[in-house]
Amino acid sequence: MRISADAAETLALQALAWLVTNEELLPVFLGSTGADIGDLRARAGDRQFLASVLDFLTMDDAWVIAFCDEQGIAYDQPMQARAVLGGDEMHWT
Template sequence: MNATRAEEVALLALGWLVSNDDLLPVFQGASGVSADDLRAGAQDPAFLASVLDFLLMDDAWVIAVCDHLVVPYETLYQVRQMLPGGDLPNWT
C-alpha cells in the first residue's frame, strides 16, 4: 500500500458512501459536510481520512464497503494508516 493507492481506495470508499442513501445522511449529520463539501473533499487526503474514520466505526460498514470494492476487510484500515493522521498507534 502506498499513498497514491490509499487515496484511490479512499476515493472509491467515498463514492460508495455517497451512493448509500441510508448512511450518507448519517455521515453528513455527524460531520456537518454539505454536498459541495463532499465534492471538494474528494481531492483532500485529510477529508478522505475523515471518511475512513467514519466508516471504520462500524464493522458492518467496513464489510459492506470492502465487499463492494472487492478488497480484503483489512484494506480500509491499511488505507487509513497511509492518509494524514493515520500514523497514530493502535492501542486495541
C-alpha cells in the same frame, strides 16, 4: 504489505463514492461530519478529508464488510489506507 499513498487515496475515494450512493448511510456521514454535498465535491482531493471518510467507515464492522465486499477487497484495506493517509487518528482511551 503496506499500501502506497496513491492506493490509499484511491481506496478512500472509492469509500466516498460508496457513501454517496448509500441512501441510508450518507445522511449519517453528513450529520456526523457537518459536511454537505458541496463539501464532498470540493474536498474529495483533500487527504485529511479522505482520512475522515475512512474514520467514519471503520466505525462499524458492518459498513466495512459491505464496502469491502462490494469493492472486492480485503477487510483490512480501509484501516491500512487510513494509516497511510496519516493525520489525526482517533484514540478511544
